[in-house]
Amino acid sequence: MDDELKRSIILDNFSNPKNKRVVDDPSYLTSNTNNESCIDNIDLFVKVEDGKIVDICFNGEACAISTSSTSIMIKNLIGKTIKEAKAYVNNFEAMVNEEAYDEELLNDAIVYEDIYKQKNRVKCATLPYTGIKKIINNLED
Amino acid sequence: MNRNDFLMLNQDIIFFDNAATTFKPVSVVNAITDYYNKYCCNAFRGDYKIGLIVDDNINNTRNLVKDYINANSTKEIIFTSGTTEGINIVAAGYFRKILKEHDEIILSKGDHASNIMPWQRLASELNLVIKYVDLDDSNYVTLDNIKRVVTPNTKVISLAYISNVIGDLRPIKEITNFAHQNGIYVVCDASQSVGHRKTDVQDLDVDFLVFSGHKMYGPTGIGVLYGKKDLLELTDPINLGGGMNETFTDFDYQLKELPTRFEAGTLNIAGIIGLGEAIKYINSIGIDKISEYEYKLREYLVNKLIKLDYIDIINLESDSGIVTFNVDGIFAQDVAIYLDKYNICVRAGNHCTKLLKDVINVRNTIRISLAFYNTTEEIDTLVDLLSDKDKIIREML
Numbered sequence: 001m002d003d004e005l006k007r008s009i010i011l012d013n014f015s016n017p018k019n020k021r022v023v024d025d026p027s028y029l030t031s032n033t034n035n036e037s038c039i040d041n042i043d044l045f046v047k048v049e050d051g052k053i054v055d056i057c058f059n060g061e062a063c064a065i066s067t068s069s070t071s072i073m074i075k076n077l078i079g080k081t082i083k084e085a086k087a088y089v090n091n092f093e094a095m096v097n098e099e100a101y102d103e104e105l106l107n108d109a110i111v112y113e114d115i116y117k118q119k120n121r122v123k124c125a126t127l128p129y130t131g132i133k134k135i136i137n138n139l140e141d
Numbered sequence: 142m143n144r145n146d147f148l149m150l151n152q153d154i155i156f157f158d159n160a161a162t163t164f165k166p167v168s169v170v171n172a173i174t175d176y177y178n179k180y181c182c183n184a185f186r187g188d189y190k191i192g193l194i195v196d197d198n199i200n201n202t203r204n205l206v207k208d209y210i211n212a213n214s215t216k217e218i219i220f221t222s223g224t225t226e227g228i229n230i231v232a233a234g235y236f237r238k239i240l241k242e243h244d245e246i247i248l249s250k251g252d253h254a255s256n257i258m259p260w261q262r263l264a265s266e267l268n269l270v271i272k273y274v275d276l277d278d279s280n281y282v283t284l285d286n287i288k289r290v291v292t293p294n295t296k297v298i299s300l301a302y303i304s305n306v307i308g309d310l311r312p313i314k315e316i317t318n319f320a321h322q323n324g325i326y327v328v329c330d331a332s333q334s335v336g337h338r339k340t341d342v343q344d345l346d347v348d349f350l351v352f353s354g355h356k357m358y359g360p361t362g363i364g365v366l367y368g369k370k371d372l373l374e375l376t377d378p379i380n381l382g383g384g385m386n387e388t389f390t391d392f393d394y395q396l397k398e399l400p401t402r403f404e405a406g407t408l409n410i411a412g413i414i415g416l417g418e419a420i421k422y423i424n425s426i427g428i429d430k431i432s433e434y435e436y437k438l439r440e441y442l443v444n445k446l447i448k449l450d451y452i453d454i455i456n457l458e459s460d461s462g463i464v465t466f467n468v469d470g471i472f473a474q475d476v477a478i479y480l481d482k483y484n485i486c487v488r489a490g491n492h493c494t495k496l497l498k499d500v501i502n503v504r505n506t507i508r509i510s511l512a513f514y515n516t517t518e519e520i521d522t523l524v525d526l527l528s529d530k531d532k533i534i535r536e537m538l
């Protein structure tokens with residue numbers, strides 16, 4: 001993917017993020033990333049039915065990279081089983097940590113393939129993943 | 142001013158995060174390396190010549206600090222690791238002994254975590270009440286608002302002299318005057334002021350004052366706790382150990398006099414020497430000259446920023462080199478990262494002042510904090526980069 005396209009995907013997900021809204025529904029599992037970063041703050045709301053993620057929303061104040069990364073993650077995770085979601089998260093983390101990963105699984109999240117070059121941005125891109133792991137790692141595959 | 146004194150400025154960098162820490166002049170760095178390279182040994186125990194140089198230097202720094210803040214005596218000057226440790230000693234070493242249930246402490250939401258959390262712990266231990274003074278329309282602390290929260294139970298007011306996000310200079314002298322008429326102690330966090338503005342503890346009449354060396358062109362890991370002598374006499378040291386005990390037996394000990402009793406263990410000797418050199422350096426320029434110059438720089442910056450209608454300046458007027466703002470629609474950290482691409486260092490975030498968001502309604506801001514080695518040319522470069530919002534958005538990723 002060329003840099004212009006990556007930039008426009010990131011900006012688009014930043015300006016029009018997927019499912020940015022607060023949910024007040026006890027059937028959603030929640031997590032907050034306040035402790036992970038002293039600046040970005042993202043709340044995730046995840047609804048799981050029969051071992052499958054059926055909805056994810058988020059809310060919070062975060063930078064362009066965190067916000068867009070959250071939006072892209074949400075698009076990619078809705079509809080996945082917990083097992084698939086875990087595999088996707090591992091794959092994304094492998095990419096930003098410069099380890100071997102499967103491009104196919106990542107869809108648009110591939111826009112962060114070079115993020116490791118910007119040390120001060122790695123944490124931003126992975127922030128929603130830190131949040132989602134707090135939820136799905138407690139669930140059976 | 143004096144840019145040649147700072148090797149950090151030899152590189153292509155514009156440093157606007159001086160409220161976090163300042164650069165160190167060559168004289169400070171040399172004094173520290175001289176200690177390690179020429180007379181490295183421990184303090185107050187050597188029976189040899191180089192040990193005496195160390196002792197002299199420690200005493201010299203204590204004297205320099207005393208004169209710099211116009212304390213009465215070197216007994217009132219205690220070396221700490223920094224502001225944070227200083228406030229913790231004051232809260233846990235003095236106020237834990239004298240405060241009682243339902244006593245009240247007045248703080249401000251514009252203050253740093255280190256001037257909030259030690260009091261919160263004390264409050265929960267002793268069942269005290271913390272009250273936050275209302276900030277005025279400019280987010281300043283005023284004496285009138287202090288008077289509004291004071292009650293017969295108020296025992297302590299603890300405030301920064303200059304706050305680290307709003308940059309307002311608090312009317313500490315007037316607050317102290319009023320507080321003392323009402324039997325209230327005043328603790329002052331001078332970390333943001335001591336390198337930028339004259340500090341006279343006798344004139345301010347504060348009971349305790351703390352600061353860090355690293356925000357005044359000195360090294361990290363060294364700071365000062367000033368306390369009035371009669372209060373320090375009643376303060377318990379937090380650390381016990383070598384150097385500060387007069388004698389100890391199997392089950393008992395006796396502490397040395399002030400200030401030694403607060404300085405257990407091997408001192409941060411290099412830090413103390415560096416701090417002394419930093420004070421000499423500031424004195425060689427003149428603290429008033431530094432204040433005036435930094436204030437002019439601030440005005441220059443604000444007058445330019447104010448012309449950009451998508452920039453929202455949080456502290457239009459303040460009496461320090463701190464200018465805090467946001468770029469409309471762009472997250473503070475994205476702006477900071479954009480500027481970093483041009484080697485301009487600014488700080489984005491809540492600046493350890495997490496309670497301020499309740500007052501200013503924004504959680505994160507961009508903070509420029511100036512020092513005397515900054516220039517109008519540097520400000521021009523910054524403002525040029527901020528003058529094109531589309532460019533920020535294009536390049537922030």
Ligand SMILES: Cc1ncc(COP(=O)(O)O)c(C=O)c1O
Nearest residue numbers: 223224225253255301305332353
């Ligand atoms: C107002 C204020 N108080 C306290 C501190 C803490 O100082 P230190 O980290 O040197 O202990 C800071 C530093 O950021 C500050 O700005």
